[in-house]
Amino acid sequence: MEQPGAPLRWWQTRAFVIVATLITIVPLLWPQIPPLVDLPGHMGRYRVQLTPHDQAPWLADWFNFQWSLIGNLGIDLLVVPFSKLFGLELGVKLIVITIPALTAAGLLWIAREVHGRIPPTALFALPLAYSYPFQFGFVNFALSMGLALCLFALWLRMARLGQVRLRAIVFVPISCLLWLCHTFGWGVLGVLAFSAEMIRQHDIRKDAGSGHWIESWIRAGLGCVPLALPMVLMIFWRSGDHVTGQTADWFNWQAKVAWMLMALRDRWELWDVVGIGVFFLVLFRAVRDPAIEYSRNLGLSALFLLAVFVLLPRIVFGSAYADMRLAPFVIAVALIAIRPRLTMTPRHAAVLATLGLVFFVARTAGTTISYWQFDRDYDTELAALDKLPVGARVVTFVGTNCRNEWKMSRLEHLAAIALERRLAYANDQWSMPGAQLLTARYSQAGMFAHDPSEIVTPGWCPREWWKPVDFAMARFPREAFDYVWLIRTPPFKPHYATDLDRIWRSPTGASALLKVNRDRPAPQISDEELYPRWFLELRARRMQQRLKELPPPPKS
Known part of the structure; x- marks a missing residue:
């Protein structure tokens, strides 16, 4: 860790966080429709949702659309006001643009709260704002994960400021809204909050001379009770007669290894796999390099997320790729868990930050080119609609x-x-x-x-x-x-x-x-x-x- 009171380095300033967050939205600026695999399908559903029956009565002959309380409504709800203000396509684009921005800002904010300052190695995690689940078009999930990261940072901040009682009050409605966006985001927030609270409670007990892990475990569970109300909503949702879908394909080790290697999957396999190699190189160096170390707080969070990833089946309630969605965030939390020791020189830290920035900008440039090419494909194919x-x-x-x-x-x-x-x-x-x-x-x-x-x-x-x-x-x-x-x-x-x-x-x-x-x-x-x-x-x-x-x- 750096010496308290030392001047902020360029990667630790608010200006850098703002610039880095803005850089993440660059790939999405040009395409009219964000080229995410499933997103056009969701946009079709939004059109049915937003179209009054008297304007297109034939839609009711083809589709049944019925509002219900499910943990998968993030953009479905946001698109209602956004479509009125900007139209459906631009409204969806503006919402989707916020997802990588929230993800990057959340990762940097968490690193700031845990380490006191943003470590130079945290910059290597920023390309995961365009992870494979986002590229696949799991937009409600991705939005909930971006929000979950920011909310976890808020959870940490309120604990640091001693606002634990206020935090308990604030996070009851917040957790319900996050569950409404997507169940996965709420679950990940619970895992991260529990692991962080466990470390906090252990440190409090240790300072008092009774730092037993079992007591810390119990107190951490009690501290996370404000996040538990969506469990009631989950019971009502999954116990309905209309709910279908199997849960299957447990412990598919070949697939789980593949998901880790595909965390940056986009267009060019070699380019994307090299990016994953950079991640694992940084993670390995943190074990061997005496100048850097893992934070207990985020290190435990990464291990908890890894355990969930291992235990999750591939299919949950008929929804495929359940475990795949978590893989990039296991890597991201592990990366921001790394911090410099006091023995790290300012020059060493600057070199690490510069390498992280170069990696981030290079990945963003590649994604921008890739999205531009996908947008050209969209324009070519959608010309058919002029004849329809x-x-x-x-x-x-x-x-x-x-x-x-x-x-x-x-x-x-x-x-x-x-x-x-x-x-x-x-x-x-x-x-x-x-x-x-x-x-x-x-x-x-x-x-x-x-x-x-x-x-x-x-x-x-x-x-x-x-x-x-x-x-x-x-x-x-x-x-x-x-x-x-x-x-x-x-x-x-x-x-x-x-x-x-x-x-x-x-x-x-x-x-x-x-x-x-x-x-x-x-x-x-x-x-x-x-x-x-x-x-x-x-x-x-x-x-x-x-x-x-x-x-x-x-x-x-």
């Missing part, structure tokens, strides 16, 4: 492959922009009662009613619900849709589209908008042509087994 009438019934197919490539196209939920801009049907909406406010009710669409029916591949992919493009083109119900929007799909057999007329094509020829021509008959394709042999054989065996299980016919 308002209220059109559209089935959208977005091409991918079975390889799970590092760079996600960010086009996976672009279908929802047709819903957002043209009030057209989008078959990419999630339909999970209890997890989302919107569910698909367009029964005529059959298996093409909701996510992931929009994803198509060259062939059948193991352990995926995606459909081959040939199957999708042959089997989508013509009576349910008037248009087919193809977004960079793999090639398919032309005779599967004999009743479709092309009305728009992208400059590259990889995407097109097709209209169903009802004057021509739909292609008649046999199952043998569409399904793999193993599937047909399995189906035949199951049919034979069912026939054997039928009771014998009555004797005449």
